[in-house]
Amino acid sequence: xxxxxxxxxxxxxxxxxxxxxxxxxxxxxxxxxxxxxxxxxxxxxxxxxxxxxxxxxxxxxxxxxxxxxxxxxxxxxxxxxxxxxxxxxxxxxxxxxxxxxxxxxxxxxxxxxxxxxxxxxxxxxxxxxxxxxxxxxxxxxxxxxxxxxxxxxxxxxxxxxxxxxxxxxxxxxxxxxxxxxxxxxxxxxxxxxxxxxxxxxxxxxxxxxxxxxxxxxxxxxxxxxxxxxxxxxxxxxxxxxxxxxxxxxxxxxxxxxxxxxxxxxxxxxxxxxxxxxxxxxxxxxxxxxxxxxxxxxxxxxxxxxxxxxxxxxxxxxxxxxxxxxxxxxxxxxxxxxxxxxxxxxxxxxxxxxxxxxxxxxxxxxxxxxxxxxxxxxxxxxxxxxxxxxxxxxxxxxxxxxxxxxxxxxxxxxxxxxxxxxxxxxxxxxxxxxxxxxxxxxxxxxxxxxxxxxxxxxxxxxxxxxxxxxxxxxxxxxxxxxxxxxxxxxxxxxxxxxxxxxxxxxxxxx
Numbered sequence: 001x002x003x004x005x006x007x008x009x010x011x012x013x014x015x016x017x018x019x020x021x022x023x024x025x026x027x028x029x030x031x032x033x034x035x036x037x038x039x040x041x042x043x044x045x046x047x048x049x050x051x052x053x054x055x056x057x058x059x060x061x062x063x064x065x066x067x068x069x070x071x072x073x074x075x076x077x078x079x080x081x082x083x084x085x086x087x088x089x090x091x092x093x094x095x096x097x098x099x100x101x102x103x104x105x106x107x108x109x110x111x112x113x114x115x116x117x118x119x120x121x122x123x124x125x126x127x128x129x130x131x132x133x134x135x136x137x138x139x140x141x142x143x144x145x146x147x148x149x150x151x152x153x154x155x156x157x158x159x160x161x162x163x164x165x166x167x168x169x170x171x172x173x174x175x176x177x178x179x180x181x182x183x184x185x186x187x188x189x190x191x192x193x194x195x196x197x198x199x200x201x202x203x204x205x206x207x208x209x210x211x212x213x214x215x216x217x218x219x220x221x222x223x224x225x226x227x228x229x230x231x232x233x234x235x236x237x238x239x240x241x242x243x244x245x246x247x248x249x250x251x252x253x254x255x256x257x258x259x260x261x262x263x264x265x266x267x268x269x270x271x272x273x274x275x276x277x278x279x280x281x282x283x284x285x286x287x288x289x290x291x292x293x294x295x296x297x298x299x300x301x302x303x304x305x306x307x308x309x310x311x312x313x314x315x316x317x318x319x320x321x322x323x324x325x326x327x328x329x330x331x332x333x334x335x336x337x338x339x340x341x342x343x344x345x346x347x348x349x350x351x352x353x354x355x356x357x358x359x360x361x362x363x364x365x366x367x368x369x370x371x372x373x374x375x376x377x378x379x380x381x382x383x384x385x386x387x388x389x390x391x392x393x394x395x396x397x398x399x400x401x402x403x404x405x406x407x408x409x410x411x412x413x414x415x416x417x418x419x420x421x422x423x424x425x426x427x428x429x430x431x432x433x434x435x436x437x438x439x440x441x442x443x444x445x446x447x448x449x450x451x452x453x454x455x456x457x458x459x460x461x462x463x464x465x466x467x468x469x470x471x472x473x474x475x476x477x478x479x480x481x482x483x484x485x486x487x488x489x490x491x492x493x494x495x496x497x498x499x500x501x502x503x504x505x506x507x508x509x
């Protein structure tokens with residue numbers, strides 16, 4: 001048996017490099033976790049190597065009792081000087097002040113926890129969070145940041161930032177990538193404490209945040225979940241948000257004007273006042289874009305975009321969340337956006353019928369190329385709303401096609417423009433219709449909500465919601481854009497009762 005002595009190697013000494021692949025027994029590699037080190041705690045080699053560059057190597061306890069701030073600062077200083085990834089093993093680490101990290105030119109930062117459920121950073125003072133800045137480097141020397149596997153807790157209410165990455169000192173076009181993954185940010189006391197801003201990305205060249213959960217105070221409606229800030233140099237910055245959940249914040253995600261692109265997948269917002277808010281009103285050339293897919297929003301104002309070049313939203317669920325009795329909310333608000341494609345979404349006003357589903361608006365003096373048109377609203381379902389789609393008089397070229405408006409939508413389309421193209425599906429449930437068809441047929445007239453069709457529907461049908469031995473045909477010649485006429489007949493000579501009959505109407509132009 002071979003004996004490898006490592007008991008004389010200092011944990012912070014770089015002079016010895018141990019290559020695990022060199023340990024062999026009869027030409028077979030031995031896994032590092034099967035190599036036992038002769039030490040007081042009998043650690044295996046894999047654990048020893050991992051802790052060699054962990055905060056525990058610098059005195060952190062992670063026992064939920066001792067203040068580990070000094071040990072973290074020592075570990076951070078060493079990591080920045082020597083360029084290694086900083087490991088935070090499972091444990092609860094009490095921290096009495098914020099961790100401030102200045103990344104030197106040409107260096108990168110990686111902070112790796114085991115998992116949010118087991119690696120917990122708990123701040124116990126008013127100064128809290130991880131604050132990261134770069135050292136004024138050019139874009140070709142840009143820093144990258146990777147943080148994962150942690151839970152960050154604060155004992156304060158609506159103050160401080162959980163993770164802040166500030167590359168404002170960097171000169172030239174920002175190019176440093178930021179990856180935040182597998183994180184939980186919350187308060188130490190459920191429903192009583194929260195971060196003021198959970199994640200702040202300032203002038204970052206690009207970012208990916210994924211598999212993150214953010215908790216605010218229950219129905220506190222204060223603070224930001226994710227906040228993007230930039231300057232006029234940052235119009236090349238693109239950011240990806242994937243599988244992120246935000247609970248009980250005033251704004252789940254806010255971006256200022258100097259961002260080029262936001263790409264959302266599985267962005268789930270629960271009981272927030274604002275879902276996504278992005279105002280780029282100072283830009284004039286339509287170079288910004290936003291794409292949202294497979295997401296769910298339960299918010300007073302789920303998405304609001306102003307002067308964004310290109311916006312797509314598809315396969316999303318929008319649920320109204322009004323916490324008062326007077327507010328009229330807008331589910332999807334597009335103000336002076338160049339090109340909007342809103343498709344295959346479900347829009348539900350919740351328990352309130354004070355919602356507008358989609359609002360297309362803009363100012364006639366917009367100088368952005370193409371301004372707020374063309375926009376396509378198609379294959380969506382609108383339910384329990386004051387208005388399904390609202391088109392401002394200043395908008396132009398809006399196309400509203402193949403949507404379904406349920407009977408609980410008061411006004412399907414409120415069209416203030418002169419050139420809106422409408423071609424939709426309309427469902428109306430009738431429960432009190434009666435027919436007397438002793439003469440063989442009966443005429444049925446159904447009113448169409450104002451503004452749904454520009455001309456009379458090309459196709460319409462009656463669907464009987466029961467076995468009534470009746471059928472209907474559409475009399476298009478006697479129909480208009482506001483009134484549909486059907487001829488009701490018996491399927492055979494059998495007498496049928498006069499009703500009432502439950503039926504649905506479907507019409508399409």
